[in-house]
Amino acid sequence: MYLYLNGEIVTRENARISPFDHGFLYGMGVFETFRIYDGHPFLLDDHLVRLQDGLNELKIKKSVDRAQVMEIINNLLSANGLKQAYVRLNVSAGTGDVGLPTGEYEVPTVLVFMKDIPAVLEEKQANFLQTARNTPEGDIRLKSHHFLNNIYGKREIGNNPNVEGIFLTKEGYLAEGITSNLFWVTGDRLFTPAVQTGILNGVTRNFVIQLAKSIGLNVQEGFYHAEDLLGSDEAFITNSIQEIVPLTDIENHTLRGKKGPVTKKLQYIYSKYRKNLWSKNEITKGI
Structure with missing residues (x-):
């Protein structure tokens, strides 16, 4: 190398x-x-x-x-x-x-x-972590060298690449995955935890939010509980290496996984952009 x-x-x-x-x-x-x-x-x-x-x-x-x-x-x-x-x-x-x-x-x-790009899985399972998501060192979480909280979460969930751990805050609000941001779909709305929960404001997270809005989805950012995710129709996680990864189940609660229509649509449009975009601001409305 x-x-x-x-x-x-x-x-x-x-x-x-x-x-x-x-x-x-x-x-x-x-x-x-x-x-x-x-x-x-x-x-x-x-x-x-x-x-x-x-x-x-x-x-x-x-x-x-x-x-x-x-x-x-x-x-x-x-x-x-x-x-x-x-x-x-x-x-x-x-x-x-x-x-x-x-x-x-x-x-x-x-x-x-x-x-080389590591193998990217088509679907994953998810479990809630006992390790709470810690608060940022400053006003917002930086993508910094401070990764001990993530390592504790990874140790808890183990090395199975098919399973992602989901952090909750100490107050019990949904936060994010160990190395990913979290989204779910209920009805005609796309939900994701607010940055104020202490999550990393992911580049792919912001791209997906912008992408979803460009195709007319109602995107909601806020403070949510585990029950909101468990009651969803479909869910996925995002990061810049794995892109958009559907979740098949969370704590044995079955979801649509890669068959989820919203997830599939977002994945398809994402694939059309990835060889030419420099910024989320270049997204074309209604592609």
């Missing part, structure tokens, strides 16, 4: 990051994962907006733009012999003194790597 590290293309074995990088010492770093479809990085602009917002929040002085990232991506695609890829773009605070700083980080560490 070849990866990008601070301006150089290096092999995995030769990649070195300082043990005094505050991304390692204190979790000061953010990242994005996205897919390459035939050389096109789907929704890259939306990922870069979220990444930049996170960098600004953590006081990491780094500007990211499409041209810069595309040069890195194209070099890595060539070096690794890939056209379809999973990409992780990571920016950590960089080397600093031991201790908690209050100022800006001036020299961040930039790491980009890619690999």
Whole structure:
């Protein structure tokens, strides 16, 4: 595997990051994962907006733009012999003194790597986790290095790739999957937990909301309980690598899975966009 590290293309074995990088010492770093479809990085602009917002929040002085990232991506695609890829773009605070700083980080560490797309399942089951979704460190949840809550959830649910764990907040509201956002359909409405429940505001989540609205669906974001999900007609989870994954059952409550008409329609339209869109704002109404 070849990866990008601070301006150089290096092999995995030769990649070195300082043990005094505050991304390692204190979790000061953010990242994005996205897919390459035939050389096109789907929704890259939306990922870069979220990444930049996170960098600004953590006081990491780094500007990211499409041209810069595309040069890195194209070099890595060539070096690794890939056209379809999973990409992780990571920016950590960089080397600093031991201790908690209050100022800006001036020299961040930039790491980009890619690999083949992992197997994407057509359907999954879901179970509610006993581990509660923790609250964000700040006003909103960043896609940061702080992943212990997710790891606790993964340990609870186990390694079966066919099963996703669903977090509830400590107040009992539906939140999200371990590495996914949650949606369900009841009647003619599409529901998803509000960002204020402490979930990650996923790029694919926002794309699906915009996509659903463009085809006339009534989308509701709010505070919901497990019973709302269990009483739904169909449900699915989303993330940037697996796209839209239907749920066949939740806690032994059977759903339509991949036969759900709303899920199928959203999957179909999603597939039409993924080789050319840079942002959700480019969605054409009523496609």
